Amino acid sequence: MSPKRIYNFNAGPAALPRSVLEQIQSEFLDFKGSGMSITEISHRSKWFEEVLNDAVARTKRLLNLDDRYKVLFLQGGASLQFAMVPMNFLSDGRTADYVNTGTWSTKAIKEAKLLGKNIKVAASSEDRNFAYIPKNIRFTPGATYVHITSNNTIKGTQWADFPDTGTVPLIADMSSDMFSRPFDAGRFGLIYAGAQKNMGPAGVCLVIVREDLLKLVPETLPTMLRYIIHVENNSMYNTPPCFSVYTAQLVLKWLDETIGGLDKMARINQAKGDLIYRMIDDSGFYRGTADADSRSLMNITFRLPSEELEKKFIAEAQGNDMGGLKGHRSVGGCRASIYNATDLKAVQTLVDFMKQFESQNG
Amino acid sequence: MSPKRIYNFNAGPAALPRSVLEQIQSEFLDFKGSGMSITEISHRSKWFEEVLNDAVARTKRLLNLDDRYKVLFLQGGASLQFAMVPMNFLSDGRTADYVNTGTWSTKAIKEAKLLGKNIKVAASSEDRNFAYIPKNIRFTPGATYVHITSNNTIKGTQWADFPDTGTVPLIADMSSDMFSRPFDAGRFGLIYAGAQKNMGPAGVCLVIVREDLLKLVPETLPTMLRYIIHVENNSMYNTPPCFSVYTAQLVLKWLDETIGGLDKMARINQAKGDLIYRMIDDSGFYRGTADADSRSLMNITFRLPSEELEKKFIAEAQGNDMGGLKGHRSVGGCRASIYNATDLKAVQTLVDFMKQFESQNG
Numbered sequence: 001m002s003p004k005r006i007y008n009f010n011a012g013p014a015a016l017p018r019s020v021l022e023q024i025q026s027e028f029l030d031f032k033g034s035g036m037s038i039t040e041i042s043h044r045s046k047w048f049e050e051v052l053n054d055a056v057a058r059t060k061r062l063l064n065l066d067d068r069y070k071v072l073f074l075q076g077g078a079s080l081q082f083a084m085v086p087m088n089f090l091s092d093g094r095t096a097d098y099v100n101t102g103t104w105s106t107k108a109i110k111e112a113k114l115l116g117k118n119i120k121v122a123a124s125s126e127d128r129n130f131a132y133i134p135k136n137i138r139f140t141p142g143a144t145y146v147h148i149t150s151n152n153t154i155k156g157t158q159w160a161d162f163p164d165t166g167t168v169p170l171i172a173d174m175s176s177d178m179f180s181r182p183f184d185a186g187r188f189g190l191i192y193a194g195a196q197k198n199m200g201p202a203g204v205c206l207v208i209v210r211e212d213l214l215k216l217v218p219e220t221l222p223t224m225l226r227y228i229i230h231v232e233n234n235s236m237y238n239t240p241p242c243f244s245v246y247t248a249q250l251v252l253k254w255l256d257e258t259i260g261g262l263d264k265m266a267r268i269n270q271a272k273g274d275l276i277y278r279m280i281d282d283s284g285f286y287r288g289t290a291d292a293d294s295r296s297l298m299n300i301t302f303r304l305p306s307e308e309l310e311k312k313f314i315a316e317a318q319g320n321d322m323g324g325l326k327g328h329r330s331v332g333g334c335r336a337s338i339y340n341a342t343d344l345k346a347v348q349t350l351v352d353f354m355k356q357f358e359s360q361n362g
Numbered sequence: 363m364s365p366k367r368i369y370n371f372n373a374g375p376a377a378l379p380r381s382v383l384e385q386i387q388s389e390f391l392d393f394k395g396s397g398m399s400i401t402e403i404s405h406r407s408k409w410f411e412e413v414l415n416d417a418v419a420r421t422k423r424l425l426n427l428d429d430r431y432k433v434l435f436l437q438g439g440a441s442l443q444f445a446m447v448p449m450n451f452l453s454d455g456r457t458a459d460y461v462n463t464g465t466w467s468t469k470a471i472k473e474a475k476l477l478g479k480n481i482k483v484a485a486s487s488e489d490r491n492f493a494y495i496p497k498n499i500r501f502t503p504g505a506t507y508v509h510i511t512s513n514n515t516i517k518g519t520q521w522a523d524f525p526d527t528g529t530v531p532l533i534a535d536m537s538s539d540m541f542s543r544p545f546d547a548g549r550f551g552l553i554y555a556g557a558q559k560n561m562g563p564a565g566v567c568l569v570i571v572r573e574d575l576l577k578l579v580p581e582t583l584p585t586m587l588r589y590i591i592h593v594e595n596n597s598m599y600n601t602p603p604c605f606s607v608y609t610a611q612l613v614l615k616w617l618d619e620t621i622g623g624l625d626k627m628a629r630i631n632q633a634k635g636d637l638i639y640r641m642i643d644d645s646g647f648y649r650g651t652a653d654a655d656s657r658s659l660m661n662i663t664f665r666l667p668s669e670e671l672e673k674k675f676i677a678e679a680q681g682n683d684m685g686g687l688k689g690h691r692s693v694g695g696c697r698a699s700i701y702n703a704t705d706l707k708a709v710q711t712l713v714d715f716m717k718q719f720e721s722q723n724g
Contacts, residue, residue: 241565
């Protein structure tokens with residue numbers, strides 16, 4: 001019997017490519033002839049080392065990373081990175097700029113301040129409920145880094161272009177749009193991304209760090225929080241989250257070989273976003289919540305004329321096998337998360353449903 | 363076609379119950395009729411909350427925990443706990459005792475010292491290469507806790523009974539023998555265990571903390587490292603490692619319902635250990651490395667008359683579908699890890715092979 005599958009618009013954990021899920025399922029009791037499940041093999045075995053090294057190699061290739069960049073797969077999610085970034089890079093009176101574009105930026109800022117670090121909020125879009133990405137920001141000369149959140153899952157905004165910070169390296173939380181489009185990684189000192197949106201299951205966080213920043217890492221930090229430890233041990237200082245790394249590796253392989261890389265992925269994502277935004281813009285019924293020039297191609301946030309209609313919309317969508325359309329509990333409304341693994345067919349199905357719902361309720 | 367399966371004597375990640383693996387496989391594309399994989403559902407959904415709450419409830423029942431104990435599923439493994447324990451509990455001039463019984467205790471001690479904490483090594487078995495568990499230890503009166511490693515995977519030793527520390531709470535790294543036997547949890551202030559031996563896949567660490575210790579947690583720690591944050595958020599301060607928690611929940615259910623609890627599990631583990639140790643003791647060929655009264659029922663470490671024979675033994679065992687018998691790279695020799703999911707049949711198969719190998723090479 002074929003398994004029941006819905007159209008999954010979850011904000012994260014989120015949809016994964018079906019071919020990846022099927023491969024995991026098919027080899028789950030015997031990984032590559034080892035006679036063991038991927039969950040049962042030693043992380044020091046040749047089987048797992050191949051998985052890890054392939055995930056690293058594909059990350060480097062997909063992003064065109066040069067040899068200065070080290071690719072890590074760590075635990076603790078983006079939330080632990082909120083602390084690790086300032087702990088590793090902001091000792092000795094150093095300062096950093098943060099741009100506040102929503103809930104996750106706010107958390108990153110709060111964490112740096114909690115740790116007593118000297119940081120400055122160089123720009124914020126809080127004045128209009130984070131509905132836009134700030135422009136023409138004046139950054140602090142000599143700052144150690146500028147921290148941004150590349151895509152904001154809750155408010156539905158995304159940096160279309162990254163800000164010019166001169167020689168100051170960018171550090172970005174890319175949890176929700178990593179691998180959704182090509183970009184110039186050479187401007188970044190560090191990039192982190194919890195896997196559970198575009199890259200895999202929860203439980204692993206991709207960290208890409210430029211080696212010149214490693215000289216800033218103090219020796220007095222907890223060992224597990226020092227980037228240099230994980231670089232020196234190729235993410236194997238302790239037992240890594242093997243299953244999550246393995247799933248991420250299969251997703252990266254899918255992106256690389258089946259989709260054909262980030263240029264192609266970006267074109268598909270643009271087409272998906274255009275389909276929904278055009279329908280919203282043509283409608284007097286649905287209303288996007290983000291400024292047009294700051295719209296996210298990953299998380300499309302919108303409102304209906306009333307909260308009652310929003311409830312009805314979400315319930316009817318669920319009844320039509322479309323899940324995850326409820327907005328974040330902190331803002332309400334509706335949200336369609338359309339990460340890499342949510343394909344054009346799913347988006348077309350949603351758009352057709354939205355039109356039908358409007359015609360019946362508008 | 364039936365998948366190839368070997369007898370898995372890995373030290374960790376290690377064997378999981380086949381019924382658990384088969385259940386994961388069968389529901390991998392559609393979890394409980396959700397139309398999504400367990401890797402694709404929101405951690406805030408009713409599906410995942412049921413998984414998490416069941417894992418917590420079974421942990422409490424299996425260990426007879428009273429309401430003072432909070433059960434957490436965290437990231438970062440035991441290695442992060444090495445730092446979190448002293449960071450959370452040793453501010454304000456407090457002190458703690460540590461017992462050094464091998465590699466992992468040594469790491470826990472090193473981490474507390476690195477963080478500038480005032481700790482004392484109350485006892486150590488380093489004088490005889492950690493081949494035994496220290497006895498008649500004099501602990502420091504008024505210490506905040508006594509830290510032990512309940513089972514030592516590399517040296518093959520295990521505390522048969524836990525030391526009497528009076529009113530000072532024990533804190534134990536139980537990564538490698540958690541849920542292998544019943545014990546009086548009421549003597550412990552905190553227990554932690556990386557899942558990847560007796561409990562599930564890598565990527566999640568069980569932490570059980572007694573609530574009176576939470577008042578010691580400083581507010582200035584990184585948020586993700588504060589136990590109280592995870593207690594207040596039922597392990598959902600940020601996205602938990604959902605797949606690893608789910609697998610652990612199925613293993614706990616298997617232990618609870620299929621095995622029938624910790625008394626029964628302990629009897630099976632005793633029988634497994636007895637089978638191998640008796641054969642070793644009756645042999646002039648194999649030699650156990652741990653003192654008889656300190657032997658581990660989880661990791662059975664032994665030597666053969668020469669390193670050449672050890673190599674041959676490991677290779678022939680592999681050829682007979684028995685994997686993971688190589689000793690840890692830091693000590694050499696052989697090691698059979700026989701955690702909960704390695705059944706009596708696997709152990710009997712190993713013992714038969716060991717006898718045959720001795721008769722051909724002894």
